[in-house]
Amino acid sequence: MIRQDQDNVSRQRAPKRWRQSCVHNECSLHQLAPYIGKIKSSIARELIATYSKPGDLVVDPFAGAGTIPLEAAIQGRIAFAADISPYARVLSQAKLSPPVALETALQNAEDALAEAQILPLPDLTSIPRWVRCFFHPRTLSESLQFASVVRRVGNEFLMACFLGILHHQRPGFLSFPSSHLVPYLRDKKYPRTAYPEMYGYRALRPRLLSKVRRAYKRFQNPNSIGVSVCQSSVETLNFPSRFDAVITSPPYMNALDYARDNRLRLWFIDPTLAEPVENDVSRRRQAFVDAMISLAKRLRDGLKRRGYCIFVVGEEVHRSFNAHPADVIISIMNDQSRCIRLMKVLTDSIPDVRRTRRECQGVKTEYFLIFQRS
Ligand SMILES: C[S@@+](CC[C@H](N)C(=O)[O-])C[C@H]1O[C@@H](n2cnc3c(N)ncnc32)[C@H](O)[C@@H]1O
Incomplete structure (x- = not known):
């Protein structure tokens, strides 16, 4: 459970409509290729519409399948997408700059x-x-x-x-x-x-x-002006110097293994890639903490006044962790970027049909942490 000791933070359940399927009305580019743990495009669309304006530079440093950057670009924002995975780079680039017809x-x-x-x-x-x-x-x-x-x-x-x-x-x-x-x-x-x-x-x-x-069945042309897609870890990423919003879902600690689950697609992208093996839970936890500290510092330096930062965080129930990842993020943001305050927390339970491994004890609830710069 996420900590209850944050003052003046509004806590709500996510709207029921977020549970509805969007596969039959979303832009068909979203269905180019599968990606584990991707956010629903309807949720991404609402977050972008609510927390940014047309023309804004919207950053997603954990872009995965590029769902958030694509929805941002469709809504006339300038999308900045990055991810450590070569597969995520290919997918995001494909969605953000497809052939025009x-x-x-x-x-x-x-x-x-x-x-x-x-x-x-x-x-x-x-x-x-x-x-x-x-x-x-x-x-x-x-x-x-x-x-x-x-x-x-x-x-x-x-x-x-x-x-x-x-x-x-x-x-x-x-x-x-x-x-x-x-x-x-x-x-x-x-x-x-x-x-x-x-x-x-x-x-x-x-x-x-x-x-x-x-x-091209339900094609919506994304805004391709100013779009950037980078393959980089968040720690080494060259962020834009100023940006209007960050909307992102960090890797779910220990719950999903992106390299293993995408291994065949990664092999065709680059057969020379060494197979990354990262099974040590404590190392992964530290990697998550390091990535989030690095991101919090970049937010402090680059997020514009009144700009929003939204983290979509999966629930982690592994016994080896002593804190919920949402609490880890809140505490890192408190330490590293005090000027960016937590305003609202939305919770959304993930029905079994949407989970990658139905029997797993992993991600069951998503938390939407909504921060704003004062
Ligand atoms: C929860 S997924 C993002 C899903 C995405 N929102 C979507 O809709 O597809 C987290 C992503 O973080 C990436 N990742 C893991 N560690 C990273 C790091 N240190 N820097 C940047 N990206 C990282 C993974 O490759 C994965 O694509």
């Missing part, structure tokens, strides 16, 4: 497919076994050729579309039957002998072009 996106896709097709065939024996086991060899060859073209800077939209169809059990995806969010083969549920059609060759071209079309 479906026809352009389809033409870009055809050009990249044609360029990939004339590349030499890759040597599949050099591909790690854990990657190979997800794909038919011909699908894997096409995917490797295509990834090597769209890995180049400027092709993030196509890379994101490709990563969005990388693994699932449905026919529109490239892998053998597997889960969508986190890459696990579902060969026990769908054994090869009983479902041979699920283990055949899956051509990349028709699947990619359908994915591009889906991205």
Whole structure:
């Protein structure tokens, strides 16, 4: 439970409408590719509308899938997105600077497919076994050729579309039957002998072009003027010198493992990346504290007067932590940036259907900590 000893802080439950699904009316760019622990776009939209104005520079230093920056850009704010993860950079960049029209996106896709097709065939024996086991060899060859073209800077939209169809059990995806969010083969549920059609060759071209079309189904053009997307840890990030608002959800301490859960997509973005292993709970807690101290100092230096800072914080119930992460943030903000005061706390319980791992003891309630500079 979050501490009750903060004076003059309004405490409310989040509006009931935040529980409603938004997947059928949100901008389709939000559905380019999955990302664990992403905020609902309807919540991001309301936070931006309430706590910033058109033309404001809105910073999200833990941008993840780019949900908050995309909603900011759709509402005419200037979006500044950063995240430590290369996958988050690709997704955020793709959403914030997509081709202006479906026809352009389809033409870009055809050009990249044609360029990939004339590349030499890759040597599949050099591909790690854990990657190979997800794909038919011909699908894997096409995917490797295509990834090597769209890995180049400027092709993030196509890379994101490709990563969005990388693994699932449905026919529109490239892998053998597997889960969508986190890459696990579902060969026990769908054994090869009983479902041979699920283990055949899956051509990349028709699947990619359908994915591009889906991205433009409910397209809303984001404001691309002044947009910045950086791959950086918050500690080393070059913040803008002055900004109007920060709206962000810091990593949930110990609850989600972004590198492990995105491992297949990360491998296609950069096969040379060493697999980051970060399982030590106390090290993670310290990393969270360090990141938040660094962010609080940047807020003190750069947040404009009357500007808001919103943290969306997951509940952490792991016994090895002696304080709730929301309390950790409140206390760090008190120590590092006294001029930025906590005004309001909203709580929202996360129904099981929205949780990544239904049985886990992890994030059950989200806290929205609303700070304002005096
Ligand atoms: C809760 S997620 C953000 C989700 C995001 N709001 C969305 O809608 O997708 C937290 C993010 O923090 C990133 N992260 C973890 N440690 C970081 C650090 N030290 N600096 C910057 N980003 C970090 C993770 O890669 C992850 O994407």
